[in-house]
Amino acid sequence: MKNEKYVIESVDKAFSLLIEVARSPRSNLTNLAEKAKLNKSRAYRLLYTMEQRKVIKKEENNTYSLGDTMLILGITASAQLDLIRLATPIMEDLCQRVNETVQLRTVDHLDALCIAKTEPSRDLRVHANIGRRRPLYTGSPKCLLAYQSQEFIDRCIPDYPPPLTDHTPRTRDEVLQALASIRQQGYCVSRGEVDTHQIACSAPVFSFNNAIVATIHAVAPKFRVGESELEHMIRQVTSAAERLSAELGR
Known part of the structure; x- marks a missing residue:
């Protein structure tokens, strides 16, 4: 059973977003924020942070997909x-x-x-x-x-x-x-x-x-x-x- 006092909320929410990107690649900010139950401002900051580490990538049409780092981790x-x-x-x-x-x-x-x-x-x-x-x-x-x-x-x-x-x-x-x-x-x-x-x-x-x-x-x-x-x-x-x-x- 998860012990809530050891959970870092921002990390937990970032993983929720990452899982949604994996489930629905090329989703936009609004859809991802809604699925992860976050407001758009916070979702954007978390997505931006993961983008810097190449965990996800932002496409030209402002949708999100998994990045090269996730490919390396998967391999x-x-x-x-x-x-x-x-x-x-x-x-x-x-x-x-x-x-x-x-x-x-x-x-x-x-x-x-x-x-x-x-x-x-x-x-x-x-x-x-x-x-x-x-x-x-x-x-x-x-x-x-x-x-x-x-x-x-x-x-x-x-x-x-x-x-x-x-x-x-x-x-x-x-x-x-x-x-x-x-x-x-x-x-x-x-x-x-x-x-x-x-x-x-x-x-x-x-x-x-x-x-x-x-x-x-x-x-x-x-x-x-x-x-x-x-x-x-x-x-x-x-x-x-x-x-x-x-x-x-x-």
Whole structure:
């Protein structure tokens, strides 16, 4: 149920207008204001604001249609949904093979964003949250960063990264060395860099043009992962990432 005290009215009204533009493209101001239950002055200001961000566009005959920004958002959302659809059975299989929590992450701005997860049925497990963000310079998200352009990498790594744990890389050079190792071996292992009680393994997922689009992660309580378990996890995670890459046409 919507909690009204957290709703920003102007944003809510802007979305109402945007939905009406999507439902009835090339509608004029009067019609849109009436459908969104706004006076014309306020509707115009909201439409003008969205026009500046290219969310909508004003036609020559003073009607409104969706703008280029909405096209980009639609394409991105469609691609992400297709990625999740293809990844889900592979992640479920991986979860059964390692009996640990599995996540799918992508880059969003300067963060790693969890967009899908699968958790085992065992009582003691790492809980994942869709929508959770992690910095790219530490932990298993480094695998996402390793295959980005050097310009993007430079933007993501502070000279002295804020520590999340005692195992977080402390300098830019330390992160860069880790990224080089990830590219060489084809996967990342994080031992307590984000949470001192967890160990994680991640591997890159590539699209048909060899661009990285995501990473698959398996994460477990640290006490449960010895060297043989870790080797098994690495093999299974890299295999799952290769399978998803193949599904994407690589």
